[in-house]
Amino acid sequence: MALIVKNLSGGYGQAPVLHDVTFTVPDQSVTALVGLNGSGKSTTINHIIGLLPPRTGTITLNGVDLISDPFAYKRQIAYIPEQPVLYQELTLREHIDLMIRIYHLEAKRTWQEANQLLERFRLAHKLDWFPIYFSKGMRQKVMIVLAFMAKAPFYIIDEPFLGLDVLAVDDLLALIDERRAAGASILLTTHVLENIMPHAQSYVYLAKGRVEKQGPASDLVNLEMSRD
Numbered sequence: 001m002a003l004i005v006k007n008l009s010g011g012y013g014q015a016p017v018l019h020d021v022t023f024t025v026p027d028q029s030v031t032a033l034v035g036l037n038g039s040g041k042s043t044t045i046n047h048i049i050g051l052l053p054p055r056t057g058t059i060t061l062n063g064v065d066l067i068s069d070p071f072a073y074k075r076q077i078a079y080i081p082e083q084p085v086l087y088q089e090l091t092l093r094e095h096i097d098l099m100i101r102i103y104h105l106e107a108k109r110t111w112q113e114a115n116q117l118l119e120r121f122r123l124a125h126k127l128d129w130f131p132i133y134f135s136k137g138m139r140q141k142v143m144i145v146l147a148f149m150a151k152a153p154f155y156i157i158d159e160p161f162l163g164l165d166v167l168a169v170d171d172l173l174a175l176i177d178e179r180r181a182a183g184a185s186i187l188l189t190t191h192v193l194e195n196i197m198p199h200a201q202s203y204v205y206l207a208k209g210r211v212e213k214q215g216p217a218s219d220l221v222n223l224e225m226s227r228d
Protein backbone atom coordinates (compact mmCIF):
# COMPACT_ATOMS: atom_id res chain seq x y z
CA MET A 1 0.00 0.00 0.00
CA ALA A 2 1.26 3.50 -0.80
CA LEU A 3 -0.76 5.40 1.80
CA ILE A 4 -2.19 3.92 4.98
CA VAL A 5 -4.48 6.10 7.10
CA LYS A 6 -5.39 4.24 10.27
CA ASN A 7 -7.92 5.24 12.95
CA LEU A 8 -7.38 8.93 12.22
CA SER A 9 -9.34 11.37 14.37
CA GLY A 10 -8.69 15.07 14.21
CA GLY A 11 -9.70 18.49 13.00
CA TYR A 12 -9.11 22.10 13.89
CA GLY A 13 -10.22 22.84 17.44
CA GLN A 14 -11.77 21.10 20.40
CA ALA A 15 -14.51 19.22 18.55
CA PRO A 16 -13.06 16.63 16.16
CA VAL A 17 -14.08 16.74 12.49
CA LEU A 18 -12.76 13.29 11.60
CA HIS A 19 -13.71 10.18 13.54
CA ASP A 20 -11.69 6.98 13.27
CA VAL A 21 -10.95 7.39 9.55
CA THR A 22 -9.26 4.32 8.08
CA PHE A 23 -8.48 3.78 4.41
CA THR A 24 -5.61 2.97 2.06
CA VAL A 25 -4.38 4.12 -1.32
CA PRO A 26 -2.88 1.07 -3.06
CA ASP A 27 0.44 1.26 -4.92
CA GLN A 28 0.25 2.68 -8.43
CA SER A 29 -3.38 3.64 -8.17
CA VAL A 30 -5.79 6.56 -8.16
CA THR A 31 -8.17 6.88 -5.21
CA ALA A 32 -11.05 9.36 -5.19
CA LEU A 33 -12.01 10.84 -1.83
CA VAL A 34 -15.66 11.85 -2.20
CA GLY A 35 -18.46 13.20 -0.03
CA LEU A 36 -20.82 16.11 0.38
CA ASN A 37 -19.71 19.64 1.31
CA GLY A 38 -18.31 19.66 4.83
CA SER A 39 -17.91 15.87 5.04
CA GLY A 40 -14.21 16.20 5.89
CA LYS A 41 -12.33 15.66 2.60
CA SER A 42 -10.06 18.73 2.87
CA THR A 43 -9.57 18.11 6.58
CA THR A 44 -8.41 14.56 5.80
CA ILE A 45 -5.98 15.96 3.23
CA ASN A 46 -4.73 18.58 5.69
CA HIS A 47 -3.86 15.73 8.04
CA ILE A 48 -2.21 13.68 5.30
CA ILE A 49 0.04 16.56 4.22
CA GLY A 50 0.97 17.15 7.86
CA LEU A 51 -0.72 20.52 8.24
CA LEU A 52 -2.93 19.30 11.08
CA PRO A 53 -1.64 17.00 13.85
CA PRO A 54 -3.70 13.85 14.33
CA ARG A 55 -5.55 13.55 17.63
CA THR A 56 -5.37 9.78 17.31
CA GLY A 57 -4.26 7.40 14.61
CA THR A 58 -1.34 7.01 12.21
CA ILE A 59 -0.53 7.98 8.63
CA THR A 60 2.15 6.11 6.69
CA LEU A 61 3.35 6.74 3.14
CA ASN A 62 5.39 4.03 1.42
CA GLY A 63 6.42 2.73 4.83
CA VAL A 64 7.42 6.15 6.21
CA ASP A 65 5.47 7.39 9.22
CA LEU A 66 4.36 11.04 9.20
CA ILE A 67 5.06 11.67 12.87
CA SER A 68 8.33 9.79 13.33
CA ASP A 69 9.98 10.94 10.06
CA PRO A 70 8.08 13.99 8.76
CA PHE A 71 10.87 15.14 6.42
CA ALA A 72 11.21 11.83 4.54
CA TYR A 73 7.40 11.47 4.57
CA LYS A 74 6.68 14.94 3.10
CA ARG A 75 9.43 14.67 0.46
CA GLN A 76 7.33 12.04 -1.29
CA ILE A 77 4.30 14.28 -1.77
CA ALA A 78 3.34 16.75 -4.48
CA TYR A 79 0.21 18.61 -3.41
CA ILE A 80 -2.24 20.81 -5.29
CA PRO A 81 -4.53 22.73 -2.91
CA GLU A 82 -8.12 23.62 -3.67
CA GLN A 83 -7.23 27.32 -3.88
CA PRO A 84 -4.15 28.20 -5.96
CA VAL A 85 -1.35 29.73 -3.87
CA LEU A 86 0.94 31.95 -5.96
CA TYR A 87 3.30 34.83 -5.16
CA GLN A 88 1.97 38.05 -6.69
CA GLU A 89 5.47 39.50 -7.09
CA LEU A 90 6.87 36.50 -9.00
CA THR A 91 6.39 35.62 -12.68
CA LEU A 92 5.51 32.09 -13.79
CA ARG A 93 9.18 31.56 -14.74
CA GLU A 94 10.27 32.70 -11.27
CA HIS A 95 7.75 30.36 -9.62
CA ILE A 96 9.32 27.44 -11.47
CA ASP A 97 12.85 28.55 -10.50
CA LEU A 98 11.75 28.98 -6.89
CA MET A 99 10.30 25.46 -6.71
CA ILE A 100 13.51 24.05 -8.18
CA ARG A 101 15.55 25.83 -5.48
CA ILE A 102 13.26 25.04 -2.54
CA TYR A 103 13.01 21.33 -3.37
CA HIS A 104 16.62 21.00 -4.58
CA LEU A 105 15.46 19.68 -7.95
CA GLU A 106 17.80 19.08 -10.87
CA ALA A 107 17.32 22.33 -12.82
CA LYS A 108 17.82 21.17 -16.42
CA ARG A 109 15.66 18.05 -16.18
CA THR A 110 12.94 19.84 -14.22
CA TRP A 111 12.81 22.72 -16.71
CA GLN A 112 12.46 20.18 -19.55
CA GLU A 113 9.53 18.61 -17.76
CA ALA A 114 8.07 22.02 -16.90
CA ASN A 115 8.30 23.17 -20.53
CA GLN A 116 6.42 20.08 -21.71
CA LEU A 117 3.71 20.70 -19.11
CA LEU A 118 3.50 24.39 -20.01
CA GLU A 119 2.95 23.43 -23.67
CA ARG A 120 0.38 20.88 -22.70
CA PHE A 121 -1.61 23.33 -20.58
CA ARG A 122 -1.17 26.18 -23.08
CA LEU A 123 0.91 28.35 -20.76
CA ALA A 124 4.26 28.28 -22.57
CA HIS A 125 3.93 31.85 -23.89
CA LYS A 126 3.03 33.17 -20.43
CA LEU A 127 6.33 32.50 -18.65
CA ASP A 128 6.90 36.18 -17.93
CA TRP A 129 3.40 36.90 -16.71
CA PHE A 130 2.58 37.76 -13.11
CA PRO A 131 -0.28 35.85 -11.38
CA ILE A 132 -2.50 38.93 -11.31
CA TYR A 133 -2.94 38.60 -15.10
CA PHE A 134 -3.96 34.94 -14.92
CA SER A 135 -7.57 33.82 -14.87
CA LYS A 136 -8.75 31.45 -12.11
CA GLY A 137 -8.36 28.43 -14.41
CA MET A 138 -4.89 29.56 -15.51
CA ARG A 139 -3.81 29.84 -11.87
CA GLN A 140 -5.08 26.33 -11.30
CA LYS A 141 -3.09 25.12 -14.32
CA VAL A 142 0.06 26.83 -12.99
CA MET A 143 -0.39 24.88 -9.74
CA ILE A 144 -0.66 21.66 -11.78
CA VAL A 145 2.56 22.45 -13.66
CA LEU A 146 4.42 23.30 -10.43
CA ALA A 147 3.23 20.11 -8.72
CA PHE A 148 3.78 17.71 -11.61
CA MET A 149 7.15 18.98 -12.88
CA ALA A 150 8.93 17.25 -9.97
CA LYS A 151 7.71 13.66 -10.61
CA ALA A 152 6.80 12.77 -7.02
CA PRO A 153 5.82 9.21 -6.00
CA PHE A 154 2.56 10.47 -4.43
CA TYR A 155 0.21 13.21 -5.61
CA ILE A 156 -2.57 14.79 -3.60
CA ILE A 157 -5.02 16.96 -5.48
CA ASP A 158 -7.87 18.79 -3.77
CA GLU A 159 -10.76 19.47 -6.19
CA PRO A 160 -8.69 19.34 -9.39
CA PHE A 161 -11.49 20.06 -11.85
CA LEU A 162 -12.82 23.27 -10.33
CA GLY A 163 -12.47 26.13 -12.78
CA LEU A 164 -10.70 24.10 -15.48
CA ASP A 165 -11.98 24.18 -19.08
CA VAL A 166 -12.78 20.89 -20.84
CA LEU A 167 -9.40 20.73 -22.58
CA ALA A 168 -7.56 21.26 -19.31
CA VAL A 169 -9.67 18.59 -17.58
CA ASP A 170 -8.77 16.11 -20.33
CA ASP A 171 -5.11 17.12 -20.14
CA LEU A 172 -5.04 16.66 -16.38
CA LEU A 173 -6.76 13.27 -16.55
CA ALA A 174 -4.25 12.12 -19.19
CA LEU A 175 -1.41 13.34 -16.97
CA ILE A 176 -2.83 11.45 -13.99
CA ASP A 177 -3.03 8.27 -16.10
CA GLU A 178 0.57 8.72 -17.25
CA ARG A 179 1.97 9.29 -13.77
CA ARG A 180 0.10 6.28 -12.45
CA ALA A 181 1.44 4.14 -15.30
CA ALA A 182 4.92 5.38 -14.37
CA GLY A 183 4.43 4.09 -10.79
CA ALA A 184 2.93 7.01 -8.84
CA SER A 185 -0.15 6.90 -6.63
CA ILE A 186 -2.73 9.65 -6.49
CA LEU A 187 -5.33 10.71 -3.94
CA LEU A 188 -7.80 13.32 -5.08
CA THR A 189 -11.02 14.84 -3.85
CA THR A 190 -13.79 15.66 -6.27
CA HIS A 191 -17.48 16.32 -6.67
CA VAL A 192 -17.30 15.48 -10.38
CA LEU A 193 -17.61 11.71 -10.17
CA GLU A 194 -18.09 11.12 -13.89
CA ASN A 195 -14.72 12.76 -14.62
CA ILE A 196 -12.73 10.55 -12.32
CA MET A 197 -14.60 7.24 -12.55
CA PRO A 198 -12.77 5.93 -15.66
CA HIS A 199 -9.38 7.01 -14.25
CA ALA A 200 -9.61 5.87 -10.62
CA GLN A 201 -9.25 2.38 -9.18
CA SER A 202 -10.89 2.96 -5.81
CA TYR A 203 -12.98 5.42 -3.84
CA VAL A 204 -13.51 6.42 -0.23
CA TYR A 205 -16.82 8.05 0.72
CA LEU A 206 -16.80 10.33 3.75
CA ALA A 207 -19.95 11.44 5.57
CA LYS A 208 -19.77 13.65 8.65
CA GLY A 209 -16.11 12.89 9.12
CA ARG A 210 -16.48 9.12 8.96
CA VAL A 211 -15.68 6.62 6.20
CA GLU A 212 -19.15 5.46 5.26
CA LYS A 213 -18.26 3.40 2.19
CA GLN A 214 -15.24 2.42 0.16
CA GLY A 215 -14.60 0.14 -2.76
CA PRO A 216 -13.69 -0.08 -6.43
CA ALA A 217 -14.17 3.13 -8.44
CA SER A 218 -16.62 1.34 -10.73
CA ASP A 219 -19.08 1.35 -7.78
CA LEU A 220 -19.17 5.16 -7.86
CA VAL A 221 -21.85 4.92 -10.51
CA ASN A 222 -24.25 3.58 -7.87
CA LEU A 223 -23.06 5.78 -5.00
CA GLU A 224 -25.89 7.45 -3.13
CA MET A 225 -24.91 10.26 -0.83
CA SER A 226 -27.20 10.36 2.17
CA ARG A 227 -28.71 13.64 3.43
CA ASP A 228 -28.70 12.65 7.09
Ligand SMILES: Nc1ncnc2c1ncn2[C@@H]1O[C@H](COP(=O)(O)OP(=O)(O)OP(=O)(O)O)[C@@H](O)[C@H]1O
Pocket residue numbers: 012013017035036037038039040041042043044
Ligand atom coordinates in the same frame (compact mmCIF):
# COMPACT_ATOMS: atom_id res chain seq x y z
N1 LIG B 1 -10.18 26.04 9.20
C1 LIG B 1 -11.21 25.48 9.80
N2 LIG B 1 -11.48 25.72 11.10
C2 LIG B 1 -12.51 25.12 11.73
N3 LIG B 1 -13.36 24.26 11.13
C3 LIG B 1 -13.15 23.99 9.84
C4 LIG B 1 -12.09 24.59 9.10
N4 LIG B 1 -12.13 24.12 7.82
C5 LIG B 1 -13.18 23.28 7.77
N5 LIG B 1 -13.80 23.20 8.97
C6 LIG B 1 -14.96 22.37 9.30
O1 LIG B 1 -14.60 21.01 9.12
C7 LIG B 1 -15.69 20.29 8.56
C8 LIG B 1 -15.20 19.57 7.31
O2 LIG B 1 -14.80 20.53 6.36
P1 LIG B 1 -13.94 20.15 5.08
O3 LIG B 1 -13.42 21.43 4.50
O4 LIG B 1 -12.95 19.11 5.44
O5 LIG B 1 -15.05 19.51 4.15
P2 LIG B 1 -14.98 19.08 2.61
O6 LIG B 1 -15.54 17.69 2.55
O7 LIG B 1 -13.63 19.31 2.08
O8 LIG B 1 -16.04 20.09 2.00
P3 LIG B 1 -16.18 20.74 0.52
O9 LIG B 1 -16.72 19.68 -0.37
O10 LIG B 1 -17.16 21.84 0.76
O11 LIG B 1 -14.81 21.27 0.13
C9 LIG B 1 -16.81 21.30 8.31
O12 LIG B 1 -17.73 21.19 9.37
C10 LIG B 1 -16.10 22.61 8.36
O13 LIG B 1 -16.96 23.60 8.87
